[in-house]
Structures are given as C-alpha cells and as structure tokens.
Amino acid sequence: MDAKARNCLLQHKEALERDIKTSYLMDHMISDQVLSLSEEEKVRDQPTQKKKAAMLIKLLLEKDNNSYISFYNALLHEGYKDLAFLLQDGIPLASYNGKDSVDGVTSYVKTVLCEGGVPQRPVVFVTRKKLVNLIQEKLYKLNGEPGWVTVYGMAGCGKSVLAAEAVRDHSLLKTCFPGGVHWVSIGKQDKSGLLMKLQNLCTRLDQDGAFSQRLLLNLEEAKDRLHFLMLRKYPRSLLILDDIWDSWVLKAFDSHHQILLTSRDKSVTDSVMGPKYMVPVESGLRKEKGLEILALFVNMKKTDLPEQAHSIVKECKGSPLVVSLIGALLRDFPNRWGYYLRQLQNKQFKRIRKSSSYDYEALDEAMSISVERLSEDLQKYYKDLSILQKDVRVPTKVLCILWDMETEEVEDILQEFINKSLLFHDRNGKSFRYYLHDLQVDFLVEKNRDQLQELHRKVVTQFQRNCKVHSLTANQEDSMYWYSFLAYHMASANMRQELWDLLFSLDWIKAKTELVGPAHLIHEFMQYSHLLDKKDCTVCENFQEFLSLNGHLLGRQPFPNIVQLGLCEPETSEVYRQAKLRAKQEVDKGRLYLEWINKKTIKKLSRLVVRPHTDAVYHACFSEDGQRIASCGADKTLQVLKAETGEKLLEIEAHEDEVLCCAFSKDDRFIATCSVDKKVKIWNSRTGELVNTYDEHSEQVNCCHFTNMEHHLLLATGSSDYFLKLWDLNKKECRNTLFGHTNSVNHCQFSPDDKHLASCSADGTLKLWDVSSANEWSSIDVRQHVLNSDGLQEDVDVMVKCCSWSSDGARVMAAAANRILVFDVHTRSLVGEIHTGHSSAIQYCDFFPKSHLAVVALSHYCVERPQNIGAREISVPERPANLS
Secondary structure: OOOHHHHHHHHEEEEEHHHOOOOHHHHHHOOOOOHHHHHHHHHHOOOHHHHHHHHHHHHHHHHHHHHHHHHHHHHHHOOOHHHHHHHHHOOHHHOOOOOOOEEOEEEHHHHHHHHOOOOOOOOOOOOHHHHHHHHHHHHHOOOOOEEEEEEEEOOOOOOOHHHHHHOOHHHHHHHHOHHHHHHEEEOOOOOHHHHHHHHHHHHHHHOOOOOOOOOOOHHHHHHHHHHHHHOOOOOOOOOEEEEEOHHHHHHHOOOOOOOEEOOOOOHHOOOOOOOOOEEOOOOOOOOOHHHHHHHHOOOOOHOOOOOHHHHHHHOOOOOOOHHHHHHHHHHHHOHHHHHHHHHHOOOOOOOOOOOOOOOHHHHHHHHHHHHOOOHHHHHHHHHHHHHHHOOEEHHHHHHHHHHHHOOHHHHHHHHHHHHHOOOOEEEEEOEEEEOOOOHHHHHHHHHHHHHHHHHHHHHHHHHHHHHOOOHHEEEOOOOHOOOOOOHHHHOOOOHHHHHHHHHHHHHHHHHHHHHHHHHHHHHHHOHHHOOOOOOHHHHHHHHHHHHHHHHOOOOOOOOOOOHHHHOOOOOOOHHHHHHHHHHHHHHHOOOOOOOOOOOHHHHHHHHHHHHHOOOEEEEEEEEEOOEEEEEEEEOOEEEEEOOOOOOEEEEEEEOOOEEEEEEEEOOEEEEEEOOOOOOOOEOOOOOOOOOEEEEOOOHHHHHHHOOOOOOOEEEEEEEEOOOOEEEEOOOOEEEEEEEOOOOEEEEEEEEEOOOEEEEHHHHOOOEEEEEEEEEEEEEEEEEEEHHHHHHHOOHHHOEEEEEEEOOOOOOOEEOOOEEEEEOOOOOOOEEEEOOOOOOOEEEEEEEOOOEEEEEEEEEEEEEOOOOOOOOOOOOOOOOOOOOO
C-alpha cells in the first residue's frame, strides 16, 4: 500500500474504529476479492464492535492499494460518506484511475457512482445489453454539450436499472462525464416537494459548504444554485433524474446540464430546450430473460428449469418486477412451481386499477401470493406499510416508533420483506431507509382501503406517545420525516383537532420553517383547508398570510424571534393572539418584547392579499389607468382584478400550458398573454373575448410588451426559439422577425419613444433593435462585463434576465446573476453597476417612468430600502459614474 494511503488510514484510525460496523463492509471487500473468508472470521471473533473494527484496519494496513480502494468504496456503499471523505485524500492515484475490474466494473467507476448516489445492481441482475448499449450511444451523442436522453416505458419495465447500468462504464465516464454522475429520485411531486429534492441535491453537491449555506426558499433560487454548483464544482458531469412524471419538473433542471432521465411519458421533455434523444424500453422482458431471472433466483441452469417456468413467465406478462416477486418465493420454496403457476392462472385475486398503463392483474396476483406466504404477524406489519407515500424513504427510527421496537428488531422484520422483494432499502449513515415500489404502494392502498384511516391514526398515536413535537431536532434521523408527513398522517386519519393544534402553532411553524423554509407549510395550509370549518378557515388565512408576508425573514439565519414577528400582526389575528400569550409567559421569566401600541392608527398596516390563482403566479401588471391588475401563472389562466378591492373581474382559461407573461396595451383595451404552449394571444380586457391568436414561435414564448403610444399599437414577443417578433394587432401574421440572439430571449421592452426595442437573452447579450427597419441597432456583451468583473473563465454562461429603459431613453439597464448593469445607449459604455452582495438571483428590474430611480427584485421575495438586500432603489447619474 502506498505510504500516503497508509498514513491516511493511520491518521483516521480512531474515528473509523469508533463508528463502523464491520459486517456490512466486509461483504463488499470479500466480493471485491481483497478479503478472504478466514480473515473475515478473524474479525468476527473479536468480542466488541470496536475491536472488530481495529482488527479489520490492522488487516487492511498489511494489504495493497486495491484493498484501500475497496474499503473506501464499501464505506460509500454503506452510507459512511463522512468517513469516506476522510480517506479521499489517500486514494492511490494509479489504482484509482486504473482498469482493475471486478465483474466488469472498475474501482474508478464504483467510486464515481457511489459518490453520485447511483443505485447498486439488484441482487438478482440480468443484463439487457442491447438497451444498455443504446442508452450509452445516446449519451455519447451529447458530446459534452447540454441535452437530454430520455429512457421511457411502462412502470416496472426496468428503466431505472437500465439507466444505472448504462453509466457503469469506465470509458463512458472518463470520456464524457469526468465531472461525475449525480442521481436524483424524483417521483410524483408538487412544487414544495420538488424544492425539497433540490435543496437536498444542492446540499449533497456542496457538502463542504464552500459556496453557500443559506436556505433555498424557492425553485428559482434552487435552479440558480444547482446551475452554479454544476458549473463551478462539477463541470462536464451527468445529472440522472429518475422517475419523472410531469414536464414542469424539468424546468427546474433546464439550465445547460447534461441529463439522463427515466419516465413513463415519452413527451416529458417537450417543454425544455436542447438536443433530445429517446430510448424506448419494451413493455416486458422477452421469454429468455424472464427464464434467466428465475434461474438466478433458484440457482439453476436455465436449461434445467421445469416446464412450469415457461408458463409462469408468460402469466407474469414479462414484467421484471412480477417475475422477481415470484422468483423470490421460489427461492424459499423451490418445489412449488406448480402451486404458484395455478395461483397465477386462477386469477382469484382482487384486481387493482385496470385502467392503469401497467398490467396490475399480474402484479396483484404475484403480490398476493408473496404476502400470503408471510406469517400472520409479518402480514400485520406489512399492512402497516400501507400508509407510506410513493418515492419516500422512511428511516428505521420511524418504524421503531410505529411498532414500539428496538432498531435491531425492526431491521430483522423488514429484512424478511426485502428477501421476498416486498420492500427495498438503501443506506443512510449507520441505519437504513426503506421504501416500496410505486406498484406495491398501490397494491397495499387498494387492499387495505377500508382500514387506511385507522392505520394513519395508529402512526399519529404512536408518535404522540413516544415523541414531543417541539423536541425534534435536525440531527435526528427521523425528524425530517415527521416534519414532512406528520400533518399528512393526521389529515388522512381525519384527526381534525390534532391537525389544528399542529398547523396553527407558532412552535411548529418555527421548528419547521427553520429546517425547510415556509413553502411546505403554506402548501399544507392550502392542501388541508377542506378539513376546517369556517372559523378555522379564518385562522388558516391568518397563518398563511403571516407566512407569506414574513417568508423572506423566516428563511434567514440567524432565525428571527417568531413571537416578536407575531406581535406585529393585526390584533384580530390568531397569530397575534398566540404570540401575545407566549410573550406574557416569557416576560415573567425576564424576556423583553416590543408591542406596537399604535397599530390601529397606521392605515397601511392592512394589506390587500388576493389569491386568484391555484398555482404559482409568474407575472402581474397594472393597467395604464391603475384601476385594474392582470396576472397569469402556472394554472394556465389570466385573471383581471380591481386594484383597490381585489374583486375578480375576469377569469380566463387562457392557454394549454403555463402562462409566462401578460401586458396591458397603452389604451387599456387589450391584454396580451404568452405561454409555454408557444402561442401569443390578444384579449379584450373588458369582456375577456379572444381577439387574436399568434402561433409562429416554435418554442415557449417568455415575454410580451406593447409600445408606449396609443396611435399605432405594436406588440413585441421573445421566445426560447431565439427570436423576437413584432405583431401589428390589425394583422393576422407577424410583421417582423428579429434575428440575432443565439439562445432563449428572456425579456424585451420598447424605448419611451417606441423607436427602439431592447431585448436580453440567455446568450449573455443585451441587444437594441431599430423598430421601423427591424434591424439590429446595437449589441452589448453583458456576459463579458460580468466575466471581467469577477475574473471568471471564458466558458462560464451568464444569463441576462431582464432589461429596462430610463425615462429619457438615454440609458438601458440589464439584470444578470446578482448584479445590475447600466449602459449608455449611444456609446454602449458601462455607466453604473450594482452588485447585491447576496447569493439570491435578481428576478426583475425596472426604471421609474418619471425619474432616474430604479427598483430591483430578488428571488427571496422582499422589497426593502437600499440598506437591506431584498430590493434597492438606485439613482442613475446624468454622467458616467460609479454607482454605490
């Protein structure tokens, strides 16, 4: 063993001896043929866990470089990532990058995939070489450039296993993805769930905290952070998104990455940009592959299988999952071929959702057989798993609480399920996390539908008996589960009072927002509002408004005093009532709080809060007369409201996909909308009647803007197809197409005199166009200014998100990353720059129409004075100068 590797082992010997469980690690090392069975026995003979660890390290110090690498990989596989990190500097370079191969997989590949969270091969693994080669061929076609490879097919057809196997290749990783591979299991998510997935991914990518530890509060911030980390820390790496259900999810990852994804939906990438390659996975295994799986389970040659094996594969409809379930049963009872075949053929089991894309009949039969073979006690424990959600890993500790058992007892029970392919698990540090396949969840829910409420009640009751809500801490392995799903279990059990006490508690809000931010709580208020009566709904609105208005504060560190924030709420609010009660209790202990005694005299305290949309709002604008507000968003609608009262005037099902922007015409007669569905529509702003539909863009349309003068209305639109278009409302077709950008156009705006149009793009440029001729008048390389300022490398992408004209048309402002740049229109010189000094990205900027003031909005959604960070008023000088 190299001296460097040996010294690293000796340096961290004490930490290794204290923490590792040797039995799991030795299994990997024996598999890698670096540890013998006699050496394993020598370790097992030691009386204590610490002495076993010491003996293993002693043996390891006498071995070669491959043994060190095998031990390092075993630590990663078994969830000891913190210990593996300690040994990383000692990895012998020659061996680490070498071609030493075990089962066709080099130690380099093992290390890369372990660090990236790629699942291991199943215990019983059958190669599907043709499909694996096809996926690899598509990955090579990415050629280091951003793009998408989609592996699609029905549920249970083996997409995830194929995706993992495709990257288990030394040459592919070295040539195409030297920056590594990062696996993320997505599943069916709402926006708050996706935010948590992105938060976890960014934390994993930035484990050393080198860049930022600030909590990500929304999807836009998370997308920017992921882009930054992939660009700075993991260039030329592959992101694998497993089990994508909805196309909108991909927008959070649509930021110039190389992506491999699995999905049941072939069209899932239609909404994103870049090269796209498809790999279809046939709906079932061929007969020979099915027989091969059965042969591996029962440890027989394929040619020696009984005749019933052929019929079983046929009855299983070629599903890898169902064949594996039957195979696991036959491994325990190898003489029951005829019995299990008859059970499948008789079709005596209750059917599950026949309308599904998956053949649930075969699954139902195989699942029922597997469950019925369990002992009566084990069947009861398996029934309890009916309350698990899809795509959720459950820590061992949660099930210890549910069953009132020690960790070892729970692990023994669950191992029985794993052995029969009824449950799956992965490592989480020193313990396991367990999960069911989506189809197994569906099976259990349908089978136990009448008992689900009681099963959820059992979970809540056991939690209340064993835990205190406010004693959960972030370092407990089960705390994240309870913060995420305790309310879900209460709602599913119809425990209304308990749900009320939980959700409308300042202690719960403080604890949960401190850990995951306010988005998930707001989502729960909306999701469970149907369980509340009218009085409770008012309380719910109090808390939802409190979170909405204070979310930017609740996401900061150090965490603010939530009682003091509550005291600032109106006195009629339940939030204020609880805060006042808590404050009185703590004042008696010597704590001081400020009470706002003149609240009633401050007219601006009450704010108009309107929630016209059922999903995220992407854009809102005032009419020219200031009497109306138009808004649009992810729910595909256009809403028009009275500005003073919030009264709804119009609600229009505007597009077939998310509506990204809307704009009033100068005379207030029309509203333009543009959408992900690639269409631009013009509406009568009073009646809601559709006036025109334009569909000449070939990708989503990101922005729309009317001219500033009433005598001749023009509309400009910018799209992800790289083009801007000018539309005359009196004509059915585009008046001009403006060519020049080399990436998505994010924003556009006419100059005050309508002679010019400004546009900005993901290509890093700000362009000015002559409206009358539709020719490019000027181009400013914003990207180069940013690179020069930060001293970044030339291959870094800089997206320009927004642009705006000064009131006199002499200057134009652009927003890129976390800075504002102001340019002289005629000389193209930089006359001012503001760096926010904050990790949050700028979302929008605009000049005040009658002065040189400008406002800037950042992604953590607050508007503040210049000395704060959320938004800044800046004054643009008449002559070139430095802004401060």
